[in-house]
Amino acid sequence: MSRPPVYRPSMRGWWQRHPAYRRYLLREGSSALLAAYALWLLAGLVSLAAGEAAYERWRELHGNPWVFGVHLAALLAALYHAVTWFRLLPLTLPALRWGGRRITDRTLVRGAWLTYVALSVGVWLYLLGGVR
Amino acid sequence: MSEPAKITLEVQRYHPEQDSGPRWQRYTVPYTAEMSVLEGLQYIKDHLDGSLTFRWSCRMAICGSCGCMIDGEPELACHVFLRDYAPGPVRVAALDHFPIQRDLVIDHSDFLEKLETVHSYLIPAEERTPADGTHRQTPQAMADYYDYAQCINCLLCYAACPQYGWHPDFAGPAALALLQRYNLDDRDGGHRLRERVIDAEQGVWGCTLVGYCSEVCPKGVDPARAINQNKAGSAARYLLGWWRPGRRRGEDRE
Structure with a gap:
């Protein structure tokens, strides 16, 4: 006797099924804006190589309210992406121990943020020194 | 005596001999504060509709049989209470992403086949015989994998993993968490064997860290961590495979 047919559910509208899926799409989607910003910077580099006039044109584009809006969105996306990235960081690491005790996720995330802030301040100071 | 409180359950029905797809059926069930959703389903089967089909066994979140979607969340029906959904209607459906055989009963043979491929058993690092006695380890060594060993x-x-829904060939959270349970055991020597499962496209790389699997686990297993702990090692093996001649893409394995 053949087995009765099974019903195979579809994935249509899967992201509407739970907020966790929408948070995931938002997290992954924020990287698209980051990629767009990287391309924008690349365009700046290319125009710099093309000469002063091209570079000035690229700089002038920043005055456009649309370009400003996209930059603001990219900044927010970068911040959101950083927060989620650091939050997920402990999941990618093996269990780490310090003096026989396991380092908690919270300590790891705080350590990562501290390193990030320290490096950012370092780059900032370096750039300030360069301007002077 | 006052009338007992009542709750409406909207249960997904599918009888392949008569239905072309799932349909919803409503039942009104009297409940008390200590009744689980599973007990609600049992009330339906015993008093209202004997044709309702679902799996259950232990009634205490140990056997893992009564998993279903309750108001869109993957839950063990014995692990959630009717009072928390009152007055309803609360929707009870078969677990997402699996073929449905009948009503709330899914076909889990795909998972069982995957479980066979991950070598989720101890492969002793040193050869031993029963005469060697108990294969002991320290509590600290056990702590490394204990959470993953809780999988039921x-x-x-x-049901929480959209990647499994899209790509049913993905090994999936539970199978990979059980793999990691044995990989982290300091008595085990089966790493090389399991690397093949980990490094495959259907292995850890099938996971995009949605992370919802760890949220729904009733035993606190954290499969998302088990999977993603392996990505750095897997990437390193891939890169080293390109570097070292003769080691490319696991050519030296067995």
Whole structure:
């Protein structure tokens, strides 16, 4: 006797099924804006190589309210992406121990943020020194 | 005596001999504060509709049989209470992403086949005989994998994983968490064997860290961590494979 047919559910509208899926799409989607910003910077580099006039044109584009809006969105996306990235960081690491005790996720995330802030301040100071 | 409180359950029905797809059926069930959703389903079967089909066994979140979608969340029906959904209607459906055989009963043979491929058993690092006695380890060594050993194969994590829904060939959260349980055991020597499962496209790289699997696990297993702990090692093996001649793409394995 053949087995009765099974019903195979579809994935249509899967992201509407739970907020966790929408948070995931938002997290992954924020990287698209980051990629767009990287391309924008690349365009700046290319125009710099093309000469002063091209570079000035690229700089002038920043005055456009649309370009400003996209930059603001990219900044927010970068911040959101950083927060989620650091939050997920402990999941990618093996269990780490310090003096026989396991380092908690919270300590790891705080350590990562501290390193990030320290490096950012370092780059900032370096750039300030360069301007002077 | 006052009338007992009542709750409406909207249960997904599918009888392949008569239905072309799932349909919803409503039942009104009297409940008390200590009644689980599973007990609600049992009330329906015993008093209202004997044709309702669902799996259950232990009634205490140990056997992993009664997993279903309750108001869209993967849950063990014995692990949630009717009072928290009152007055309803609360929707009870078969676990997401699995073929449905009948009503709330899914076909989990795909998972069982995957479980066979991950070598989720101890492969002793040194050869031993029963005469060697108990194969002991320290509590600290056990702590490394203890959480992953709590998996009861209830498949809530598969119902939570959209990647499994899209790509049923993905090994999936529970199978990979059980793999990691044995990989982290300091008595085990089966790493090389399991690397093949980890490094495959259907292995850890099938996971995009949605992370919902770890949220729904009723035993606190954290499969998302088990999977993603392996990505750095897997990437390193891939890169080293390109570097070292003769080691490319696992050519030296067995």
